[in-house]
Amino acid sequence: MSKSPSLQVSESPRSVPRTPRRLGDSTTRRLLSILIHFLLILGAIATAIPLLWMLSASFMPQGEATSFPPRLLPSRFTLEHYGDLFTRLSLGRAFLNSLFVALIATLASLLFNSMAGYAFAKLHFRGRASLFAFLLAALAIPAQVAMLPLFLLLKSLGLVNTYAGVLVPYVATIYGMFLVRQFMVSIPDDLLAAARVDGASELRIYWSVVLPVARPVLATLAIFTFMSAWNDFMWPLIILTDDDKYTMPVAVANLVGEHALDLELMMASAVLTVIPVLTLFFVLQKQYIAGMMAGSVKG
Amino acid sequence: MSSQARAAVALLFPALLMISVFYLLPVAGAVVLSVTDFDIYSIGDASNTRFVGAANYGALLESPLFWKALTNTLYFSLVAVPLTVLIALGAALLLNAKLARFKALFRTIYFAPVVTTIVAVAVVFRYVYHARVGLLNQLLDLIGIAPIDWLGDARWAMPALILLAVWRNFGYAAVIFLAGLQNVPDSLYEAARIDGAGPLRQFWHVTLPELTPTFVFVGVITGIGFLQIFAEPYVMTPDGGPLNATLTIVMLMYREGFRWWNMGYAAAVAFVLFALVMLATALQAFMRRAR
Numbered sequence: 001m002s003k004s005p006s007l008q009v010s011e012s013p014r015s016v017p018r019t020p021r022r023l024g025d026s027t028t029r030r031l032l033s034i035l036i037h038f039l040l041i042l043g044a045i046a047t048a049i050p051l052l053w054m055l056s057a058s059f060m061p062q063g064e065a066t067s068f069p070p071r072l073l074p075s076r077f078t079l080e081h082y083g084d085l086f087t088r089l090s091l092g093r094a095f096l097n098s099l100f101v102a103l104i105a106t107l108a109s110l111l112f113n114s115m116a117g118y119a120f121a122k123l124h125f126r127g128r129a130s131l132f133a134f135l136l137a138a139l140a141i142p143a144q145v146a147m148l149p150l151f152l153l154l155k156s157l158g159l160v161n162t163y164a165g166v167l168v169p170y171v172a173t174i175y176g177m178f179l180v181r182q183f184m185v186s187i188p189d190d191l192l193a194a195a196r197v198d199g200a201s202e203l204r205i206y207w208s209v210v211l212p213v214a215r216p217v218l219a220t221l222a223i224f225t226f227m228s229a230w231n232d233f234m235w236p237l238i239i240l241t242d243d244d245k246y247t248m249p250v251a252v253a254n255l256v257g258e259h260a261l262d263l264e265l266m267m268a269s270a271v272l273t274v275i276p277v278l279t280l281f282f283v284l285q286k287q288y289i290a291g292m293m294a295g296s297v298k299g
Numbered sequence: 300m301s302s303q304a305r306a307a308v309a310l311l312f313p314a315l316l317m318i319s320v321f322y323l324l325p326v327a328g329a330v331v332l333s334v335t336d337f338d339i340y341s342i343g344d345a346s347n348t349r350f351v352g353a354a355n356y357g358a359l360l361e362s363p364l365f366w367k368a369l370t371n372t373l374y375f376s377l378v379a380v381p382l383t384v385l386i387a388l389g390a391a392l393l394l395n396a397k398l399a400r401f402k403a404l405f406r407t408i409y410f411a412p413v414v415t416t417i418v419a420v421a422v423v424f425r426y427v428y429h430a431r432v433g434l435l436n437q438l439l440d441l442i443g444i445a446p447i448d449w450l451g452d453a454r455w456a457m458p459a460l461i462l463l464a465v466w467r468n469f470g471y472a473a474v475i476f477l478a479g480l481q482n483v484p485d486s487l488y489e490a491a492r493i494d495g496a497g498p499l500r501q502f503w504h505v506t507l508p509e510l511t512p513t514f515v516f517v518g519v520i521t522g523i524g525f526l527q528i529f530a531e532p533y534v535m536t537p538d539g540g541p542l543n544a545t546l547t548i549v550m551l552m553y554r555e556g557f558r559w560w561n562m563g564y565a566a567a568v569a570f571v572l573f574a575l576v577m578l579a580t581a582l583q584a585f586m587r588r589a590r
Contacts, residue, residue: 033398040393040401044408047466051411053434054423066432116314125304135318141326142527142576144549145569148556149328150321152342172317202306231416233530234549238557249418253534256422263426273419281414285407288414292471293478 051274058082058268065263081268091269093244094251098230099276101163101247105170105229106222112172113221114214117180118206122192132181139174144234151238165239166247170229176221182294183217184210220291223284227277248273333566342560355567367543368551369571374457375547376525379464383521384514386465387472394473395480406477410470417467421534424463425450428535450536453544460531460545468524472517479513480506512587519583526575529553548572 053072057065058081060074085091119125120132150168151160159165187210195205211218233249240246246254252269259265281288333355340347359365390409394402412420427434428449436446449459483506491501529549532540539546539554548571556565 029398036393036396036399039389040399040405043390043393044405047408047412047470049434050420050423050427050466051415053427057426065426066429068432070432070434070437112314112317115310119307119310123303123307123310124301125307128307138323138326140576140580142523142569142572144527144529144552145329145573146322146325148552148562148566148569149325149332151557152562153321153325153328155342168317168321172314174318174322177314202302203309206306206310227414231414233416233418233533234553237533238553249416249530252422253418253530256425256534257537260425263432266422266426270419270422273416277414277416278411281411282407285410289410289474292474 054267054270054274057264058271060264062262062264065267081265082272084265085269085272089255090244091248091251091255091272094246094248095272097163097245098248101166101236102226102229104163105167106225108167108171109173109176109225110218110222113176114180114211114218115206116172116177118184118210118214120177120181121184122187122189122210123202135174136178139178143169147235147238154239160239161241161245163245166236166245167229169235170225170232173225176225179221179224179291179294180214180217184214187213216287217291217294219284219287220294223280223288224291226280230277329566329569332563333570335563337563337566339560341562348563351563355564356570358564359567359571364543364546365551365568365571368546368548368568371457371544371546372526372528372548372575375461375464375528376522378458379461379468379525380518380522382461382465383469383472384518387469387517388476388510390469390473391476391480394477406474409473412467413471415467417530418534420467421463421531424459424531425535428459451541453541456536456540456544460528460535463531463535464525464528468521472521475517476510476513479510483509515583515586519579522579523576526572526579548575 056073059077059079060071061076061078061080064071064075120128154160154165154168159168191209191213192205195209200209230247231249232247233253236247236250237253240250243251243254252266252273255269256266334350334352335341335348336351336354337348393399394406394409399405426432430436430446430448430451433449435449440446447455449455487505487509488501491505496504527549528547532545532547532550533553536545539550548568552565552568552572555561555568
């Protein structure tokens, strides 16, 4: 198991043997502290402004965000654009499509990747190491290479413009198996041996012993899968042809072609698209970042 | 077969079946596709497809549009990667500073763009970059800079995409750098201090060398992501932008394959992307071995 450094940004304990303070040292420290915080705040403003402007403009009456001089806050708070999106432009449908696709992808990915990840981590069978190495090597192939033949394959199976067709790339992934395996390798063998002595079958051990212990990595995998299925654009754009099946990114990209001049409306559609993933991140960022670190140590 | 091996087969079967049929098989199919003239007639009737050898690759090399897409993609990646890495390193150093407060809050803010939906932020930045009403030009106006038609001017469209890419990705690299910084053993700093090294020399002689693997990892991972850029130009500068200034490799593949159905030709484009990504991966392996 690769170590996942805790990201609790801790005060480092390295300031043990200090040379005695010189006069004026505290002034330097104060200046330095001001400089550091000035830069930190500047960075935070630059990072947050596009998102805050998106949110604020989505509540402005039509045309206000493009008025001169520019407004940063709405003169009058309105939800009319959100109303428009849900009624006239049926973006609610796309939102539900995205939610459905992301949730099914998450459930399927949890099941299939945890099964395979467990087999690679703990079960002994011939060819395990070379099979795993082969899959890891295949991980380096960019997904776009598979898209043209995959489209033709799904076309011959009648799966173009279906939810199943969108879901195909997310349900079992090499990265997901890798993530689960990295975690499960560190489960103590004694735990499994004890269950075997008690007469539990191998599948039973996977389900009742291993899965409960693996909850942290399953949480991470769930967040990753949900987010990548929610955010993905190219594959749904290729495989979906009817707007009643569109996921949010495809629907929004389509909308901006027709309503490019309607800034406030487009901002509202962007807000609806990012709200679920940003909320998920703010609530579960500890699991997200820990998983990111575990997954980023390759091999 | 032992009971463990039998269980392994059962547990591996669903995932490996899905990956074989819907990933490995298509990748192999792409190799075949790239040496055929598969086009819109083949979609109607596959018997219209002929083996053409390396003709698609030859046609690529003679297509100015392909070279435009390739140079655009390289321009984007080779500028965006160092910018992302440097800004991320700066952010990580600030977040790691002993004097800094509210670190968790700042880290969350910096990281937030990483999880946002690319299409949604591309829509937002389309307006940020708007020539007349965009936030950026209004900001520049305050300091007396004349408005720039960011997305409509062939010179500025790519820098605009680069700025968006840096904005969206530096938080990821910063968090990896932060972990790298916290993994530098304190004993190294102490030894340097005893030798009389000040903060700058400690940074130069301890921090930077210790961070080399992190630099390589972060640079290659963001670089591989940037080589695959698609959604940003698709949404912000439709149809390749002004004078095809933002036509990328993946956009070319999409356009040829899924708009004109020249799938044989598009598969050859896909393998150029594959080669670029392999090159980046090989670079990482090489740098790791060189240490």
